[in-house]
Structure formats: structure tokens, C-alpha cells
Amino acid sequence: MRPKVSAVMPVYNGLPYLARAVESLRRQRGVELEIVCVDDGSTDGSREWLARAAAADPRVRVVLCPHNGIVAALNAGLAAARYPLIARMDADDVAHPDRLRLQAALLEGDRSLGVVGTQVRSFPDRAVSPAFRNYEAWNNCLTDPDRIGREIFIESPIVHPSAMYRRDEALELGGYRALPWAEDYDLWLRYHQAGYRLGKVPRVLLGWRMRPNRLSFADPRCARRAFIHCKAHFLARDARVRAGPVVVWGAGMTGRRLGKALLREGVEIAAFCDISPGKIGRTVFERPVLPVESVKDADAFVIAAVGAPGARQDIRARMAAWGRREGADYLFVA
Numbered sequence: 001m002r003p004k005v006s007a008v009m010p011v012y013n014g015l016p017y018l019a020r021a022v023e024s025l026r027r028q029r030g031v032e033l034e035i036v037c038v039d040d041g042s043t044d045g046s047r048e049w050l051a052r053a054a055a056a057d058p059r060v061r062v063v064l065c066p067h068n069g070i071v072a073a074l075n076a077g078l079a080a081a082r083y084p085l086i087a088r089m090d091a092d093d094v095a096h097p098d099r100l101r102l103q104a105a106l107l108e109g110d111r112s113l114g115v116v117g118t119q120v121r122s123f124p125d126r127a128v129s130p131a132f133r134n135y136e137a138w139n140n141c142l143t144d145p146d147r148i149g150r151e152i153f154i155e156s157p158i159v160h161p162s163a164m165y166r167r168d169e170a171l172e173l174g175g176y177r178a179l180p181w182a183e184d185y186d187l188w189l190r191y192h193q194a195g196y197r198l199g200k201v202p203r204v205l206l207g208w209r210m211r212p213n214r215l216s217f218a219d220p221r222c223a224r225r226a227f228i229h230c231k232a233h234f235l236a237r238d239a240r241v242r243a244g245p246v247v248v249w250g251a252g253m254t255g256r257r258l259g260k261a262l263l264r265e266g267v268e269i270a271a272f273c274d275i276s277p278g279k280i281g282r283t284v285f286e287r288p289v290l291p292v293e294s295v296k297d298a299d300a301f302v303i304a305a306v307g308a309p310g311a312r313q314d315i316r317a318r319m320a321a322w323g324r325r326e327g328a329d330y331l332f333v334a
Contacts, residue, residue, distance in 0.1 A: 003104035004032045006167070007087045008077035010070050011050065012040040014091030017209065018049055024094045026057065030101030035060045037091075038077045041067025046091075071178045078175055081167055090161040094207035102201045103164040113145065114196025115165045115188060117158035118205035127210040140204070145197040150326050152192050153231050153333045160184035162206040169196070181230035182222050189234045225257070231333050232261035240301050240331075245270035247298060249315060250306040251279045251289045254334045258305045259285055270300055296322045302330035 007025050025035050039047050039062060054060040063080045065073060087100050099118060107116045119140040122128045139159060142148045148157045173190045176183045188198060235241050248259050251274040259269055263285060273290045274280060282289045295302055304315050312332055324330055
């Protein structure tokens, strides 16, 4: 039997790109599909276009909502979905014809997986900044569930419109939440802390459109500060962090911001450590800044919060030389 998939697509004034996005879903192979288009109060003719699409293809279902934002639209789509597998899609992206079939096969073949994404390619090239291309490269490297679990606090490890998950599990976890940070990263971290693994099909199966007014560029919930607060919220509920005082590796801006957010969440910080001689011997939030060598024999979990290029490679090399294991003894948050 072919997997049954509900593609949930929130739409808000997406008319210029809508036809291509919907057509890429219509061309999906190997799945029984419904396309749940949630119109979030569009005013540009998207509602009318969707009505025509639904009249022409019974697989297209339209849910009409007042303009309440993406979280409300996503939850409306989950509520309306009839099939057990949910595939996310944005109204300006493009799916490869085999995307849903390959994701469903991976998800249904391993019950330990809660979310399955795909590799992505951002387009058009002229709209993709070097920083975003770096994020894309890092994200596309994360195909192994164990590595995703180790690096999930660095950034969102699955591009939201590339995701597939089981509807009942998402609803059991509370669906999407309206919080001061990104709704997708919040959901992935809830899956992670509930014991599910996150995976990825190791193929580029989504064209991820970049445009100046996309939410990830304009929404304060996607700003760096919001991500720090999100990470601190979930780190404070991580058993490795709750077990005792932690050491924050990095007394620069990233480490200080994260340390402040962790303290507000009630996390015990024993010390900061840093490679810079100018910082060693000072204090951050009344905690001492120690040389990084102090971590070698310290009986404390280490949170590495250094965003400088090459920092992760350097920290990994040092920790490996000291017999410290990533995930068990330390993790990266930048």
C-alpha cells in the first residue's frame, strides 16, 4: 500500500509562487496524497487561485482562516489533515517528485524517528547570502540521526518546509506553539527531549526559496536573541545540564548571552572558560573565567558557546585529546 501523506501548506499572499509549489506536490510519486492549503487571510488573490485549484483537483483541500499568523495556520492544517503522515511545505518552495515517497519510506522503516527532513538547495543564487549558504551546507551534512542529536543545539537541524512527521505524535507533543522563538525549532527540540530521533534523506529534495520578506529574515522570533532564549529553555530541561553545575566554554558575546539566559532558567554555572589570555582571570556574572585547560579534568558538563569560524573543530580536537566525548561530556550551542 502506498503511504498516505497530508502535505500541509500555509499560504499568505503567496500568489506569485503558489502554482509552482502546488504543481510540485501534484507530481509526487509513490504516495497517496492530499494537499491541505491553509489560507491565512490572503489579500492578493491566493484564496481565489486555491479555490480554482481545489475545483480542478480533489487532492487539493483549502482551509480558510483569518490572518492569525503561521502558528495558527499550521495548527489548523494539522487539525484538518486526514492522513497519518504530515509533510510540511511552504507556498514558495519546490519539491522533487520523489521527496514524499523517500521520506515516508525512511519514517515508516524506523519507529525511533520522529521527524525526517531532506537536504535542500536555496534559490535563487543571487538572493542567498554567504552566511545562509554556510547554514545550508551545515544542515545538509546532518543526515545521521546520532549526529543530529549531538548538534541539535547549534541551530535548527531540519529545514521546516522539508520536514515529515507522524500527525498523532506531533499532536501528542502539543503541535505548534506561539512562543517568543521559532515554532519549528521549538517542535524539533520537543521531539528530541521526548526521546525521538531526527533523521534526513541524504538527497536534495526541496528547493528552498529565499526572498527578502521571508519570516526567517523579518520575524523577531527568528532573531539570534530568540534562538538563545529557546536553547536556554531546553538546555535547562536537559538531564545532562540538570545533573550539576556546568562550565560554559566561551566568555565572548555568545557565551555571555547564553550564560545570562541559562542563569535566568535556573541553570547552575560553575565557571566560564576561554582561550583568550585577556579574558582569563576575570569574571562573568560573578563566575570565574578559567583557561580552557581547566576543562581537562573537571567533573562538569561543558556547554561550548563559541561562534568563531573553526572553533568547533578546535574544541573537538582538544576534547578528544582529553578523552571527553561529544554528547556525553559536552555539546555545542554555537
